[in-house]
Amino acid sequence: MRRSMLFLPGNTPNILINGDALGADALIFDLEDAVSPDEKDSARILVRSAVSALGYAGCEIIVRINAVDTPYWREDLREIVPLKPSLIMPPKTSCAQDVLTVDAAIAGLEDELGMQRGTVRLIPLIETALGVENAYQIASACPRVAAIFLGGEDLTADLRCKRTREGAEIAYARSRMVCAARAAGVDVYDTPFTDVNDDEGLVLDAKTAKSLGFTGKAAISPRHVPGINEVFSPSLAEINYAYEVLEAIRLAKEQGRGAVALRGKMIDAPIVARARQTIEAAEQLGLGGDRA
Amino acid sequence: MKNGKLLSGIAEAVRASGLRDGMTVSFHHHLRNGDYVLNMVLEAAAQQGIRDLTVNASSLFDTHLPLLGHIENGVVTGIETDYMSGALGAHISRGALKKPVVFRSHGGRPHDIVRGASPIDVAFIAAPTSDPMGNCTGKTGPSACGSLGYAFADALHAKTVVVVTDNLVPYPLQDWSIDETHVDYVVKVDQIGDPAGIVSGTTKITRDPVGLVMADTAARVIAASGLLKEGFSFQTGAGGASLAAARYLKDIMLREKIRGSFGLGGITGYMVDMLNEGCFETLLDVQCFDLKAVQSIRENPRHREISAMHYASPGARSAVVDSLDVVILGATEIDLDFNVNVHTDSQGRIMGGSGGHSDTAAGAKLAMIIAPLSRARLPIVTEHVTCVSTPGETIDVLVTQKGVAVNPRQKELAQRLRDAGLPVCGIDELKARAEAMTGVPRPIARGDRPVAEVLYRDGSHLDTIYNTL
Known part of the structure; x- marks a missing residue:
């Protein structure tokens, strides 16, 4: 279950040592924007040491490397791939070839290290207009892609518009990303909400993302993690409804009925699939409904 | 005349x-x-x-x-x-x-x-x-x-x-x-x-994410302890995480419609808010920490001034601390026996004192220490504290950002917290986790000349502080 992904600057030891205490499902160790060019090497060493020494039990580990058009990304991979992070996040991914370039480099390292190919998966960060338009090709570029992630800040710069609290300027990109990810059968993550002091705005933004179909959302501040987790966890009402759906299906089967209705509404296959997903998520999170 | x-x-x-x-x-x-x-x-x-x-x-x-x-x-x-x-x-x-x-x-x-x-x-x-x-x-x-x-x-x-x-x-x-x-x-x-x-103009709640994690856990520990019910009484310090714990506690009390009997101690504007929003019947105030508390004690008859004897004297026929449910306290060090140091810093220099620490710990049904696992590259949980300010037998639980340790004397409490899904572990595990990050610090070099004697609330001798070199 990956509801929240929290960015941790790769060059700040004080934050890195407490990463696993901040409630995020996944931690993104950032070697890119948070780290100035003259600190790239020290950040790599720090992240490597932190991940290998602290372990971060209970958190998925993601590392954002530098983009493929920089001189840093190969060295990032060389340092990070041996740690076997769950995901590597290549930024500024604009086409399938960007993904394949990183894929080939990781495959080479996996062979070199005696790791099984595909151990380390990818979550390309899409943050350009071209990337959004190529979202499906990126999401389906290779089996190593596990998810795609929308970066709203760089995207709005590329679109030449302002980022707003309401987010109308990224509405198209959000929908397009969700559609592309689902078509490719991978997960999809929403851009962080950047106003650290606006708790209400964060919750509204997360609710919008969830309503569009995003799997979860990234955060640049630990203060946003509880809000994101809450929005992306199934609510008690949703869990109870899911149990009611499955119970209605069970009864219908028992009674040999084809069509099933619950509270006057027909239950079809997608509703059943959604109910199963909800219960699976609730079980992973240890949330019980009335019938759990 | x-x-x-x-x-x-x-x-x-x-x-x-x-x-x-x-x-x-x-x-x-x-x-x-x-x-x-x-x-x-x-x-x-x-x-x-x-x-x-x-x-x-x-x-x-x-x-x-x-x-x-x-x-x-x-x-x-x-x-x-x-x-x-x-x-x-x-x-x-x-x-x-x-x-x-x-x-x-x-x-x-x-x-x-x-x-x-x-x-x-x-x-x-x-x-x-x-x-x-x-x-x-x-x-x-x-x-x-x-x-x-x-x-x-x-x-x-x-x-x-x-x-x-x-x-x-x-x-x-x-x-x-x-x-x-x-x-x-x-x-x-x-x-x-x-x-x-x-007095400070306002007492601010921490925005430090680690402090907020500890505060949230502290509030959940209180909620799971069985003490958070009608008539609940509470004291907390003016430190960032302690105050943030009060904020989370207030949310729980208002949501669950729990009306407490009294808030105690050095009083901050935050406790005044809790009084005014119906979390407590009264505040019993031995000391005001900010302007809001001063205004409240002047204007609100439910905000009462109490003497230090009434607050915490072990010689009084009874003192308010004897009726206290929960207190949240800080620590510069806590050891494997839950002894707490609030007198000296990591170099053994005097930088504090008991205040009401040992009094409220002795009186409260649940005495909670809230502290990060390490400060300035030094672990907070140690083998032996540099100075015993509050005896470990009066401390019930330690809340850190990476786990909650319950005094082995409180088996029922430990079970309640586990049942509530809180990350309960041994205090030795917390020490090990801290040392995994910081290493084991060298012992403090100190002289052999006593510079302070620490007396327990009943007048008995607790510890001696020696000169620094």
């Missing part, structure tokens, strides 16, 4: 009080780091050639650094207190005073004053408002500090009592805290303190 109490200045008051060599002079700390009175009195005593005084102050702050000069020239040869802030503490730790400082708790101090174990010759009571006969209060006046809780034992039991005020009002002051029957002299001065140092 006799009106012989009003004197012209501090020097005359020192003379009139009969203060002479070898005596003990006392002060309260409600003016905190803004206090002028202690320095004014000692300066006058020095000018009059008085030597060998013992200063008994409920707390000492860095504003009292002139004390060091008086120690050097022999005016002051003894200090008894409940708390000493860092700059003064560093000098004392280096051996500035020949005789060890005597540290008591906020409950132990009035207990020892009342029973005669710590007699006071002259008490100088800074009073933000007084009338000429000494009916006085902290609730009003330009230097208002709110409660005068720590001054009561001094006023009631010192051989001579001098009220020092900068706001003299006509007789009789109506809403007095200390009444004229205890007061020998009244002195009007220009200013008893700097309002900016007396």
Whole structure:
């Protein structure tokens, strides 16, 4: 279950040592924007040491490397791939070839290290207009892609518009990303909400993302993690409804009925699939409904 | 009508009080780091050639650094207190005073004053408002500090009592805290303190994510303890994480419609909000920490001033701490036996004191320590604390950002917390986790000369603090 992904600057030891205490499902160790060019090497060493020494039990580990058009990304991979992070996040991914370039480099390292190919998966960060338009090709570029992630800040710069609290300027990109990810059968993550002091705005933004179909959302501040987790966890009402759906299906089967209705509404296959997903998520999170 | 109490200045008051060599002079700390009175009195005593005084102050702050000069020239040869802030503490730790400082708790101090174990010759009571006969209060006046809780034992039991005020009002002051029957002299001065140092404008809740994680866990521990129900009582400190814990607790209390009986302690504006929003029936206030608390104690009859005896004295027939459900406390170190140090820093330098720490821990049904696993690259959980300020047998639970340790004496509590899904683990595991990040620090190098003796609230000896090198 990956509801929240929290960015941790790769060059700040004080934050890195407490990463696993901040409630995020996944931690993104950032070697890119948070780290100035003259600190790239020290950040790599720090992240490597932190991940290998602290372990971060209970958190998925993601590392954002530098983009493929920089001189840093190969060295990032060389340092990070041996740690076997769950995901590597290549930024500024604009086409399938960007993904394949990183894929080939990781495959080479996996062979070199005696790791099984595909151990380390990818979550390309899409943050350009071209990337959004190529979202499906990126999401389906290779089996190593596990998810795609929308970066709203760089995207709005590329679109030449302002980022707003309401987010109308990224509405198209959000929908397009969700559609592309689902078509490719991978997960999809929403851009962080950047106003650290606006708790209400964060919750509204997360609710919008969830309503569009995003799997979860990234955060640049630990203060946003509880809000994101809450929005992306199934609510008690949703869990109870899911149990009611499955119970209605069970009864219908028992009674040999084809069509099933619950509270006057027909239950079809997608509703059943959604109910199963909800219960699976609730079980992973240890949330019980009335019938759990 | 006799009106012989009003004197012209501090020097005359020192003379009139009969203060002479070898005596003990006392002060309260409600003016905190803004206090002028202690320095004014000692300066006058020095000018009059008085030597060998013992200063008994409920707390000492860095504003009292002139004390060091008086120690050097022999005016002051003894200090008894409940708390000493860092700059003064560093000098004392280096051996500035020949005789060890005597540290008591906020409950132990009035207990020892009342029973005669710590007699006071002259008490100088800074009073933000007084009338000429000494009916006085902290609730009003330009230097208002709110409660005068720590001054009561001094006023009631010192051989001579001098009220020092900068706001003299006509007789009789109506809403007095200390009444004229205890007061020998009244002195009007220009200013008893700097309002900016007396109370902070607002007390802010931490925005530090690690502090917020600990605060959230602390509130969940309280909710799972079984104590959070109708009639609940609570004390917390003014530190960032403690205050944030109160915020999360308030959310739970309002959501679950739980009305507590009382909030206790040093009172912040945040506790005032909890009173006003219906979380408590009353606040029992031995000390105000900010302007909102001062305004509340002045205006709201449900916000009551209490004396330090009533707050925490182990010699009282009963004290409020004996009825307390939950207290949240801090620590500079905690050891595997749950002993807590709040007197010294990681270098063994004095930088604090018990205050009400050991009193509330002894009284409360649930005494919780909230502390990050490491500070400044040093682990908080240690094999043995540098100084035992509060005995481990009175501490029930330690909350850190990476787990909750329950005192093995509290098996039922541990089970309740586990059942609630809280990350319960052994305190030795927390120590190991901290050391995995920080390594094991080298032992502190210290001298063999005692610079302070720490007394427990009942007067028994708890620990000795030695000089730093």
